[in-house]
């Protein structure tokens with residue numbers, strides 16, 4: 001006969017209320033809640049629990065720790081319509097956030113035109129899977145990636161209805177992201193059913209709205225904001241892309257669509273203005289070549305926007 005009370009007492013003495021104990025016959029099973037412990041602390045605690053459980057008469061001791069759960073923030077990057085540079089921004093923000101110290105993964109949910117594999121220089125690389133869980137594809141920029149484009153043939157997903165797209169997105173979001181604390185989510189452009197289902201199902205911590213100066217005039221950005229308001233997702237702020245044209249020859253910036261419109265629009269909509277990204281040939285060429293400008297140590301465009309996101313994440 002083993003002394004169950006004594007064993008429970010000994011385990012509680014070393015593990016407090018982290019341990020859940022089950023004793024059957026001469027077998028002792030212990031589940032340890034390892035949240036907040038690093039690998040070394042978890043192993044040390046497991047060893048102490050094992051020793052405490054190994055009382056006279058005990059035949060077998062099994063100790064398992066629940067995997068450390070990482071609190072992961074999902075940041076949606078969205079736009080009211082296509083072609084405004086949402087994917088470019090998502091890729092560069094993911095890299096800039098990583099350079100700012102966050103552990104970042106990038107999820108490309110754009111079923112209409114998944115462009116992240118090209119932007120992140122891993123076109124043609126397929127993710128592997130284990131136990132039905134996808135392994136994100138490493139990229140040269142320290143930000144692992146999973147893209148709808150890696151899962152389905154080009155054009156196949158176009159006819160998907162909201163729930164199907166959200167189901168596929170689930171596989172990407174719930175992949176083996178390991179220690180990543182931030183997932184940047186490149187949403188499909190527009191504000192239809194597909195986007196709403198995705199947002200409701202995977203509840204991002206916050207959303208970044210991308211728009212061009214002319215897009216703002218067309219109120220597409222307002223619709224994107226409405227989508228998140230409907231879903232109860234906070235808006236982190238607005239980024240103006242293709243703001244002013246910087247001449248590659250003389251370096252001078254001109255504003256064919258006027259200047260300051262986005263800031264005024266953000267103020268009117270009562271959302272923070274996160275910054276402007278100029279329209280430059282360099283950004284286009286770098287995107288096509290799979291060398292995102294945010295990876296450049298001299299980047300002065302995306303780093304300040306990422307700094308505002310880091311601040312927002314720390315405050316929430």
Ligand SMILES: Nc1ncnc2c1ncn2[C@@H]1O[C@H](COP(=O)(O)OP(=O)(O)OP(=O)(O)O)[C@@H](O)[C@H]1O
Pocket residue numbers: 079081082083084085086087088089110113115189241242243277278279280281283284285287288
């Ligand atoms: N600031 C910029 N300067 C120059 N070119 C840019 C800039 N931002 C985006 N582009 C270019 O504009 C095109 C569209 O950008 P991108 O694919 O990022 O837009 P999107 O909003 O994600 O579009 P889609 O709706 O197709 O997903 C790309 O060729 C990209 O390189």
